[in-house]
Amino acid sequence: xxxxxxxxxxxxxxxxxxxxxxxxxxxxxxxxxxxxxxxxxxxxxxxxxxxxxxxxxxxxxxxxxxxxxxxxxxxxxxxxxxxxxxxxxxxxxxxxxxxxxxxxxxxxxxxxxxxxxxxxxxx
Numbered sequence: 399x400x401x402x403x404x405x406x407x408x409x410x411x412x413x414x415x416x417x418x419x420x421x422x423x424x425x426x427x428x429x430x431x432x433x434x435x436x437x438x439x440x441x442x443x444x445x446x447x448x449x450x451x452x453x454x455x456x457x458x459x460x461x462x463x464x465x466x467x468x469x470x471x472x473x474x475x476x477x478x479x480x481x482x483x484x485x486x487x488x489x490x491x492x493x494x495x496x497x498x499x500x501x502x503x504x505x506x507x508x509x510x511x512x513x514x515x516x517x518x519x520x521x
Contacts, residue, residue, distance in 0.1 A: 415448045416516050428472045428485055428494070436485035436494050438474045445475040447482065447517045451507045468507055475501060475519065 426446045428436040438446065450470050457463025466489075473484035480501040487494055499505055501512045501519070512519075 416518060420446060420518055426472050426474070428470060428487060430487045430494055432492060434494050436472065436487070436496075438472060438483065438485060440474045440476075445517075445519050447471070447473040447475065447484075447501065447512065447519070449509075449512065449517070451509055471506070473499070473501075 452467035
């Protein structure tokens with residue numbers, strides 16, 4: 399249980415991930431549409447990540463195109479090698495999954511290198 403500890407709950411001028419102050423952050427929650435909550439905890443000093451994976455469908459031959467989202471992902475970076483523990487809400491299957499990956503080459507959904515600047519991470 400996380401208890402009464404600092405969490406990124408939109409306190410401040412912005413709730414955009416790149417604007418949230420992550421100093422002293424020790425927990426992160428992913429609230430899923432079906433009521434399930436994915437949580438990650440880490441000692442202070444560990445770095446959290448948050449991102450969405452998706453794309454743009456161009457709509458060929460009269461088909462309607464548009465943006466789509468595959469997953470909403472949270473994670474905690476465990477070491478300087480970039481290894482991380484992640485939880486993801488998978489939009490199509492409507493399930494919460496847990497996996498281990500690496501921020502320098504994320505295999506999940508073939509994401510690749512994360513933008514360390516947007517994530518607020520320093521190597």
